[in-house]
Amino acid sequence: MNKRIIPIITVMVVALSMQSCFVAKNYSRPETEVLSEELFRTDMMPKDSISMADISWRKLFTDAQLVQHIETGLQNNIDIRVALQQIEAAHAYYRQGKAGYFPTLNVQTQVTHQELSKNSQFGAFFDGGITQFDLSGTLSWEADIWGKIRSTKRASEAAYLQTVAAHKAVTTEIVSSISLLYYQLLSLDAQKAIVEKTLVNRTSSLETTKALKQAGVLTEVAVQQTEAQLLNAKARLIDLNKQIALTENTLSILLGHGPRAIVRASLDEQELKAPISTGYPAQLLANRPDVMAAEYGLINAFEMTNVARSQFYPRLSLSATGGFQSLELDQWLNLDSFFANFVGNLAQPLLNGRKIRTQHEVAKAQQEMALLRFKQQLLTAGKEVSDALYSYQAANEKITIKEQEYQAYDKATTYSEALLNNGMANYLEVLTARENALNAEMVLASTKLEKLQSVVTLYKSLGGGWR
Numbered sequence: 001m002n003k004r005i006i007p008i009i010t011v012m013v014v015a016l017s018m019q020s021c022f023v024a025k026n027y028s029r030p031e032t033e034v035l036s037e038e039l040f041r042t043d044m045m046p047k048d049s050i051s052m053a054d055i056s057w058r059k060l061f062t063d064a065q066l067v068q069h070i071e072t073g074l075q076n077n078i079d080i081r082v083a084l085q086q087i088e089a090a091h092a093y094y095r096q097g098k099a100g101y102f103p104t105l106n107v108q109t110q111v112t113h114q115e116l117s118k119n120s121q122f123g124a125f126f127d128g129g130i131t132q133f134d135l136s137g138t139l140s141w142e143a144d145i146w147g148k149i150r151s152t153k154r155a156s157e158a159a160y161l162q163t164v165a166a167h168k169a170v171t172t173e174i175v176s177s178i179s180l181l182y183y184q185l186l187s188l189d190a191q192k193a194i195v196e197k198t199l200v201n202r203t204s205s206l207e208t209t210k211a212l213k214q215a216g217v218l219t220e221v222a223v224q225q226t227e228a229q230l231l232n233a234k235a236r237l238i239d240l241n242k243q244i245a246l247t248e249n250t251l252s253i254l255l256g257h258g259p260r261a262i263v264r265a266s267l268d269e270q271e272l273k274a275p276i277s278t279g280y281p282a283q284l285l286a287n288r289p290d291v292m293a294a295e296y297g298l299i300n301a302f303e304m305t306n307v308a309r310s311q312f313y314p315r316l317s318l319s320a321t322g323g324f325q326s327l328e329l330d331q332w333l334n335l336d337s338f339f340a341n342f343v344g345n346l347a348q349p350l351l352n353g354r355k356i357r358t359q360h361e362v363a364k365a366q367q368e369m370a371l372l373r374f375k376q377q378l379l380t381a382g383k384e385v386s387d388a389l390y391s392y393q394a395a396n397e398k399i400t401i402k403e404q405e406y407q408a409y410d411k412a413t414t415y416s417e418a419l420l421n422n423g424m425a426n427y428l429e430v431l432t433a434r435e436n437a438l439n440a441e442m443v444l445a446s447t448k449l450e451k452l453q454s455v456v457t458l459y460k461s462l463g464g465g466w467r
Contacts, residue, residue, distance in 0.1 A: 024147025024306035027154075027299050030371060052275060053287040053464035057175050060272060060459060063265050066182050069255060073178045076256025080174060083167040090156075090163040097156030100149040103141035110134040133332045136323030136339075143317070148310035155303035162296035168289035172465035174254065179456050181251040186267040187449035188247065192240045194441050195233055202230040202434075225431055233438075267448055272455050276392065284381050287463025294370075294377040301363070301370035308363035311356045314348040381461065388458035395451040402444045409437035 052060075061067055074080060113131045144150055209226040212218040249259035284291050322340035326332040349356055413433040459465065 024151045024310065025302075027302045029295070030298075030374075051283050051287060051462050051464075052459055053283070053462035054467070055459075055464065056467045057179075057459075057465050060464070061179060062271050063182075063269065065264050066179060069182060069251070069262070070175055070178050073174050073255045074171060077174050077254060078256065079170050080167075083163070083170045087160070087163045087167055090160040094156045094160035097153040100153055101144065103139055105137060105139050107137040108134075110136075130327065132325065132327055133329055134323065134325050135332070136321060136325070138319060138321045140317060140319035142315065145316055146310040146313045148307050151303040151306035151310070155300045155307065158296045158299035158303065162293050162300065165289045165293035165296060168466035169293060172289055172460055172463070175465035176456055176460040178251065178254055180453055181247055181254065182262075182264060183267075183270065183449055183452045183456070185244065185247050185251070185262060185264055186270065187445055188240055188244045189264070190267040190445040190448075191442050192237065192244065194438070194445065195237045195240060198233045198438050199230065199237065202226065202233055205434075206230055225428075229431060229434065267445065270452055272452065276455070276458070284378065284385075284463060288381050288461075289463065289466055291374075291377050291381055291463075294374040298367070298370040298374045301367040305360070305363040305367045308356075308360040311349065311359065314346055317345045317347075319343045319345070384461035385458070388454060388461045392451070392454035392458055395447060395454050399444070399447045399451055402440065402447045406437065406440040406444050409433065409440045413437045 057070065058067060061070070111131070111133055113129065115129050142149070206223070206226045209218055209223050213220060213223050248262045251262055252259045285295070286292075320340065320342045322338070324333050324337040325339050326334065326337040331337055413430070413436075416430045416433045419429075
């Protein structure tokens, strides 16, 4: 018995000693030129190692209603829940990859009845029929000599981490989308309040114009023009109410429920206290979930190339089968019915229709594509940061100018109305001043929205929102 076991033990020792002889390569992050300091443009901002993306969205947003809406969205949003299920599926494959080092064990029970020809060699001996009872188990194990199992495990781990990063990306998108729509609602509310105030003023102006006509100061043309401006404001109010309803419906879907009114604060109450700082380009690798997901995709492709390369080399496997086999049911589990066999197998592929070489070439091409996608994602991230920076700086400068413009038009309206009442101005000047003042105030509200949205966009482009 010992003489039979010694060759098997020898094969196992050799297999274990060869486990360190990997042909699989270790992944290292590619040195790419896109990770330079010029990945995004910060020529109008001082460079700082701190990135605003490191701040939690709960600290960025000070509006309690907005924070509540984001929490609701992250809990109920359909895309978030789908991403969580994708994580569960990938985690199952990851656990399977970790189990690749373990042996497999199969157990089967079988009852076989065979009718034999009585004129055959064994038919007369067994009286024409034979029934056999089998209970057996097979234990098999493959030596990971070339790193195939290790690379498969790492590939499944990268795929799992890629889904985790994808979930973070969805979280960032949800936080950003909810806050942008919320601020859009506040801006629409502000514009609606402006138009409603304008309606009150223009209704009063219409009455004044009619009185001036009766006094012989103005003509019917002035009355009709004033009424036309009033009707124009009423039409604007209808459009704003429609936009508010549609925006509320869109935001409701993001929150994971049917269309309904959205509880909210006012535009003037909004304040974002986060410092406008971008950090360094390399921080995007740790902050932006889509960049992280792209790199995990590259790691997965790299490890699958290792797996394809290992197919060129011999495969060493060990298997052992044992159990009970008997022609009599009452003797089935007797020790005399026990059998066992051990097999050590070393297989080297030679000719297989070029399948292995094709798989390796495809894996290398897929790895190169994953690398290009990783670089493209970095470039896209850099562009988005640059765009958001310039949008913020432009909105910040524009808001001061628009405030001054509105104040100028407002004063022009007041002065022209006073001159008109004293017969010193043309009524057309009054109408023009009123319309310009209304447009300037509406644009000012939109510019305040642009500033808030640019901060949110910059925060998202730097990788904020998933913490």
